[in-house]
Amino acid sequence: MSRLIELLREGIPDEALLTDPDVTAGYAHDMASFCPAGTPAVVVLPRTVEQVQHVMRTATELRVPVVPQGARSGLSGAANASEGCVVLSLVKMDAILEINPVDRIAVVEPGVVNATLSRAVAEQGLSYPPDPSSWEMCTIGxxxxxxxxxxxxxxxxxxxxYVLGLDVVLADGRLLRTGRSTAKGVAGYDLTRLFVGSEGSLGIVVRAVLALKPHPPQQLALAAEFPSTAAACDAVCEIMAGGLAPSLLEIMDRTTLRAVNDMARMGLPETTEALLLAAFDTPEPAADLAAVGELCRAAGATEVVPASDPAESELLLEARRLALVAMEAVKSATMIDDVCVPRSKLGQLIDGTAAIADKHDLVIGVCAHAGDGNTHPVVCFDPADEDESRRARESFDEIMALGLELGGTITGEHGVGVLKKEWLARELGPDALELQRDIKRVFDPHGLLNPGKLF
Known part of the structure; x- marks a missing residue:
């Protein structure tokens, strides 16, 4: 370790090197449960590309693993430290380098917070659409x-x-530029897409060229109550099959509604089995909401409540934004699943999750991006209760198994990390898994970048 720190200091200022164990322990893991984490040897907070390159050259020379991190808001253990690693926290590289309204691109460093970018481009009449629930804290990297x-x-x-191009520091310290700043481009293999979703296992993103959209009109929302999840999911299928283009289409089950009411006293209908939320930012949102309302009633909705203005819409959507926070308040720990299935199988996944909750005598609430079939079952448990923790893990696995049986995937947006390594192998199969390992070896022959994740 002394040699590691000595070499790092040759290219990194002292204030960017954290070695106090009480401090570095705070960088050991992200927000996932059931994911082991090691003790970092050092935490580095670089401010320049050259400093990142120095870290990687040093790590390669000494064969020390490097774990890149952003805000550590992840839910799969992908940012968890390996024993004796260099944690490379990129939060200080937080500059918005360019916003170009003609080319409709933004060029940013990896530590830029999603919400910060969204607000900055909105000032120029533009929009960066990806908006994770943690958008106020999560980073673009x-x-x-x-x-x-x-x-x-x-x-x-x-x-x-939305990722058009990247600057990436490779394991040996070389700087690779992928992609483009143009609206179109098909030269060579699409290395940019390869890095997106790679969880820091192939290289360290230090700059990104992002596509922007014109800022949409304010959306109007609608809430529809259903006597069953099957009826709500039938409405989702009819909305999508009908050619409508909602800007948001979300579903919450009764368990989630109760949790939100308990936390926020919002007066949501706890007797209903499912609440469907739809929103439109089209030129005529009221007409689109009326069409959705008719489809919901035809599918069996007992109540349809359209908002009359953006303020009412925000009140309706606030319940969905509070869903995960409310479920986290039910017990002292949660596991948030991320199973995505074809829209036509959404009802089977939600009802199947309810059956799994009953089987294991657990509280499991489901909220979902209904428009694309991406569900987030939230398993609530007490980590101090060994038996309940075991049942929580078993239920989590059974939900993933159900998703695969329905033709889905184990993760729609949270990643694999440590939590779903075994399930990635099941989903991909041996041939695809070996090809992915081969790709990893090309970019990282010594296995130093975020080891123990994905595979």
């Missing part, structure tokens, strides 16, 4: 690492669709 989504992805897509 972390979003790229996990391929984050958000509430608006049903219409506007996820992070991967």
């Amino acid at each position: 972390g979003n790229i690492g996990t391929g984050s989504g958000g509430l608006c992805c049903v219409k506007y897509g996820v992070t991967a669709e």
Whole structure:
């Protein structure tokens, strides 16, 4: 360790090197449960690309693992430290380098907070659509690492669709530039997409070129109550099949509604089995909401409440934004699953999750990005109760198994990290898994970048 610190100090200022164990312990893990974490040897907070390169050259020389981190808001253990590693925290590289309204791009460093970028581009009449629930704290680098989504992805897509180009420091310290700043470009293999969702296992993103959209009109929202999740999911299918383009389409089950009421006293309908929230930012949102209301009633909705203005819309959507926080208040720990299934199988996944909750005698609430089938079952448990913790882990695994049985995937936007390594192997199969390991070896032959994650 002394040699490591000595070499790092040759290119990193002392204030950017953290070695106090009481301080470095705070960088050991992200927000996931059931994910082991090691003790970092040192935490480095670089401010320049050259400093990141120095860290990687030093790590390669000494064969020391490096774990890149953003805000550590992840839910899969992807940012957890390896024993004796260098934690490379990129939060100090937080400059917005360019906002170009003609080319509709932003050029940013990895530590820029999602909400900060969104507000900055909004001042120029533009929008950066990916909006994870943690958007007020999560960083663009972390979003790229996990391929984050958000509430608006049903219409506007996820992070991967907005990353045009990257600057990446490779394991040996070389600086690689991928992609482009142009609206189109198909030269060579798409290395940019390869890095998106790679969880820091292939290189360290130090600069990103992001596509922007014109700022949309304010959206109007609608809430519809249903006597069953199946009926609510039937409405989702009819909305999508009908050619409508909601900017948001979310579902909450009764367990989640009760949790939100308990925390925020919002007066949500606890007797209903599912609440569907839809929003439109189209030129005629009221007409679109009326069409959705008719489809919801035809599918069996017992109540349909459209907002008359943006303020009312925000009140309706606040319940969805509070869903995960409210579920976290039910017990002292949660595991947040991230199973995505075809929209047509959404009802089966939610009802199947309810059956798993009953089987294991646990509280499991489901909120979902209904428009793209991405569900977030939240398993609530007491980590001090060994038996309940065991049942929580078993239920989490059973939900993933159900998702695969329904033709889905184990993660829609949270990533694999440590938590879902075994399940990634099941989803990919041996041939695809070996090819992915081969790709990892090309970029990181010594296995120093975020070891123990994904595979």
